[in-house]
Amino acid sequence: MAIHDLKHSDNVVEITGLKYRVGNKAIFDRLNVSIPRGKITAIMGPSGTGKTTLLRVMTGQVLADRGRVWVEGKNIARLSIDELYDLRKQMGFLFQNGALFTDNTVYENVAFPLREHTKLPENLIRHVVLMKLQAVGLRGAANLMPAELSGGMARRVALARAIALDPKIIFYDEPFTGLDPISMGVIVRLIRVLNDSLGLTSIIVSHDVEEVSSVSDHSYLISDGKVVAYGTPEELEHNKSAWVRQFMKGLADGPVPFHYPAPDYAGQLLGEEQA
Amino acid sequence: MRFLLREIYYIALDFLQGVGSICLFLFRLLRYTPTALLRWRIVWQQIYSVGAMSLVLIMVSGLFVGMVMALESYHVLVKFAATAALGTGVALSILRELGPVVTALLFAGRAGTALTSEIGLMRATEQLAGMEMMAVDPVRRIVVPRFIAGAVSVPLLTMIFCAIAILGGYYVGVDLMGVDQGAFWSQMRVNVDLVDDILKSVVIKSIVFGGAISLIAVYEGYYSLPTAEGVSRATTRTVVNSSLAVLALDYLLTALLFHGA
Amino acid sequence: MRQTRTIEISTGFFIILGFASLFFLATQTTNIQAYSGNSGYTVTASFTNVGGLKVRAPVTMAGVHVGQVTAIHLDPRTFSAIVSMQISQRYNQIPDDSSASILTSGLLGEQYIGLTPGGSEAFLKNGSRIQLTQSAIILENLIGQLLFNKASSGSK
Numbered sequence: 001m002a003i004h005d006l007k008h009s010d011n012v013v014e015i016t017g018l019k020y021r022v023g024n025k026a027i028f029d030r031l032n033v034s035i036p037r038g039k040i041t042a043i044m045g046p047s048g049t050g051k052t053t054l055l056r057v058m059t060g061q062v063l064a065d066r067g068r069v070w071v072e073g074k075n076i077a078r079l080s081i082d083e084l085y086d087l088r089k090q091m092g093f094l095f096q097n098g099a100l101f102t103d104n105t106v107y108e109n110v111a112f113p114l115r116e117h118t119k120l121p122e123n124l125i126r127h128v129v130l131m132k133l134q135a136v137g138l139r140g141a142a143n144l145m146p147a148e149l150s151g152g153m154a155r156r157v158a159l160a161r162a163i164a165l166d167p168k169i170i171f172y173d174e175p176f177t178g179l180d181p182i183s184m185g186v187i188v189r190l191i192r193v194l195n196d197s198l199g200l201t202s203i204i205v206s207h208d209v210e211e212v213s214s215v216s217d218h219s220y221l222i223s224d225g226k227v228v229a230y231g232t233p234e235e236l237e238h239n240k241s242a243w244v245r246q247f248m249k250g251l252a253d254g255p256v257p258f259h260y261p262a263p264d265y266a267g268q269l270l271g272e273e274q275a
Numbered sequence: 276m277r278f279l280l281r282e283i284y285y286i287a288l289d290f291l292q293g294v295g296s297i298c299l300f301l302f303r304l305l306r307y308t309p310t311a312l313l314r315w316r317i318v319w320q321q322i323y324s325v326g327a328m329s330l331v332l333i334m335v336s337g338l339f340v341g342m343v344m345a346l347e348s349y350h351v352l353v354k355f356a357a358t359a360a361l362g363t364g365v366a367l368s369i370l371r372e373l374g375p376v377v378t379a380l381l382f383a384g385r386a387g388t389a390l391t392s393e394i395g396l397m398r399a400t401e402q403l404a405g406m407e408m409m410a411v412d413p414v415r416r417i418v419v420p421r422f423i424a425g426a427v428s429v430p431l432l433t434m435i436f437c438a439i440a441i442l443g444g445y446y447v448g449v450d451l452m453g454v455d456q457g458a459f460w461s462q463m464r465v466n467v468d469l470v471d472d473i474l475k476s477v478v479i480k481s482i483v484f485g486g487a488i489s490l491i492a493v494y495e496g497y498y499s500l501p502t503a504e505g506v507s508r509a510t511t512r513t514v515v516n517s518s519l520a521v522l523a524l525d526y527l528l529t530a531l532l533f534h535g536a
Numbered sequence: 537m538r539q540t541r542t543i544e545i546s547t548g549f550f551i552i553l554g555f556a557s558l559f560f561l562a563t564q565t566t567n568i569q570a571y572s573g574n575s576g577y578t579v580t581a582s583f584t585n586v587g588g589l590k591v592r593a594p595v596t597m598a599g600v601h602v603g604q605v606t607a608i609h610l611d612p613r614t615f616s617a618i619v620s621m622q623i624s625q626r627y628n629q630i631p632d633d634s635s636a637s638i639l640t641s642g643l644l645g646e647q648y649i650g651l652t653p654g655g656s657e658a659f660l661k662n663g664s665r666i667q668l669t670q671s672a673i674i675l676e677n678l679i680g681q682l683l684f685n686k687a688s689s690g691s692k
Contacts, residue, residue, distance in 0.1 A: 059408060061407065085410040085412070089410045095401050099405030100405075101397075112409070112411075113410075113411070116416070158405075161409075319547050320543055322547050322551070323546055323550070366565050370561070428550075430554070431550065431551060431554025431555075434561060435554055438557035438560045439557075441565060461601060464565065464566060466567075466646075468566060469566040473565075473566055478558075
């Protein structure tokens with residue numbers, strides 16, 4: 001598979017042989033993923049394939065049952081809690097719902113990581129916060145409360161907060177879900193601009209094929225705990241696999257059947273043995 | 276019968292597990308307490324939202340409890356021509372039992388539930404996870420300051436409650452019922468002991484109650500299921516468990532402090 | 537910022553109010569003077585029976601509270617009760633031939649010590665011993681005596 005070509009390149013995240021199960025359900029089964037530095041890499045797959053869990057594995061929120069997870073050359077599983085927190089200062093994480101602190105203003109939300117991790121004087125904090133808000137175009141909303149923001153604005157504020165400490169890696173968990181087309185366009189543009197201007201490595205988890213294709217450099221397609229396909233959006237577009245075609249084109253029926261596994265329809269209707 | 280025994284066995288097991296995990300949580304909180312105290316501003320603001328916001332409730336309740344105690348005691352004492360003992364009666368019942376216990380129960384309902392739902396909602400809206408991703412330990416940043424604030428606020432509220440209750444008793448007894456003012460205070464002063472009734476009862480009991488309620492409230496919030504239903508159940512559990520804990524601890528403390536050894 | 541300031545001031549007010557309440561409770565409602573040390577002098581008296589007298593019971597003179605009982609113990613030789621009481625320094629001119637009796641306030645009230653002044657020129661001082669004492673009246677003994685007298689007078 002294509003992953004091996006990347007072995008020698010400079011990878012920010014390197015996952016080999018990842019196994020993870022919840023109860024009896026295997027979420028990942030010998031999964032291999034590499035995230036190249038400075039690029040936007042997308043992880044796509046149908047709902048419920050553990051894409052978000054994969055992000056949590058990369059950030060050390062969830063520990064793998066088996067397999068190695070290297071982030072910035074460090075084995076996540078071996079880190080102490082303090083070392084993990086040090087590593088996380090180099091990470092930004094955009095939650096699906098923003099996860100803004102509801103009791104604080106937009107300004108205080110963005111200032112939070114600065115106040116926690118730096119001893120900057122108040123006027124410098126102010127400069128940094130306004131700069132980050134300017135970057136997402138919401139400097140004017142600094143004094144609003146999160147409840148007064150639209151979904152797209154909340155996500156942009158969360159983005160400003162995620163980049164407050166100038167991270168090296170930024171994780172986006174379903175950044176396009178539930179947004180109107182304009183907000184979606186804004187986020188797509190922000191992801192690209194921030195990645196290139198700040199020299200970030202971006203990792204996007206999403207199932208919005210169109211937006212992801214427009215912004216990502218590479219994409220992984222994951223299903224049933226395995227990598228099904230990997231490549232540039234162009235390559236995936238022309239992938240021969242029926243499954244990839246179904247996913248990329250959004251077809252209702254294909255290798256992933258329309259029907260949930262069920263006993264024979266006629267037999268169940270006639271049999272009446274159960275509801 | 277067998278079924279019942281097995282059920283009891285599982286309930287007992289659950290109870291032990293709960294006690295164990297809440298104790299571990301307490302150790303974790305206590306370990307971070309010294310560093311949390313260094314950032315006194317956060318604690319200070321929490322004392323406001325936990326303690327100062329409960330002040331009016333506590334003061335009004337204290338006033339009424341003191342007044343009703345005086346009224347009830349007066350009508351009993353007047354039969355024995357012993358109304359001079361009214362001050363003693365009111366003060367002892369307030370200081371030994373009603374003050375610490377009623378304050379603790381009111382606090383559990385007013386501030387304990389607020390703590391649980393606040394932390395639970397932060398869990399449900401991924402604010403705690405977000406904090407962890409910003410390399411900030413939510414236990415240290417969110418839970419510990421609230422725990423300290425609760426544990427500090429209850430003793431303060433208890434003292435205010437007791438003082439107001441005694442003044443309320445004074446108002447009803449002396450101003451309304453005409454008990455002799457000198458007798459009211461002097462009898463009280465003879466019979467209320469500084470160590471037994473203030474230090475051991477009001478101070479020690481209220482510190483223990485405050486710690487217990489705050490611990491239960493932040494624990495239930497922190498470990499609530501991240502859904503609306505989970506948070507509301509956790510809030511209910513806070514009221515039920517902390518009220519039971521207060522009443523049980525009250526018995527234990529009374530037995531240990533006054534009738535033990 | 538202005539809001540934070542209000543919050544912080546209110547918190548300060550709350551904490552001060554709490555400690556003020558503690559101060560009020562400790563000084564106005566309790567026997568704190570009993571703990572404040574050398575505020576008086578100690579005298580002793582021996583009684584054949586103290587009845588229900590307790591430590592911290594008041595000591596009065598003409599109905600005025602002048603001190604309190606600090607200790608009660610048994611003299612192992614005479615088998616009488618030795619009561620130590622602390623008298624407030626303000627009342628340092630009590631004649632040393634005053635008498636002490638154990639009295640009861642009301643029918644069901646607590647027992648206390650009442651001092652009756654004598655006529656001596658010398659005053660009680662720290663370590664003095666009150667010579668004249670009257671023990672507690674034990675209700676049971678009184679009733680028993682009454683019945684016994686009745687019985688003996690009836691048999692005559």
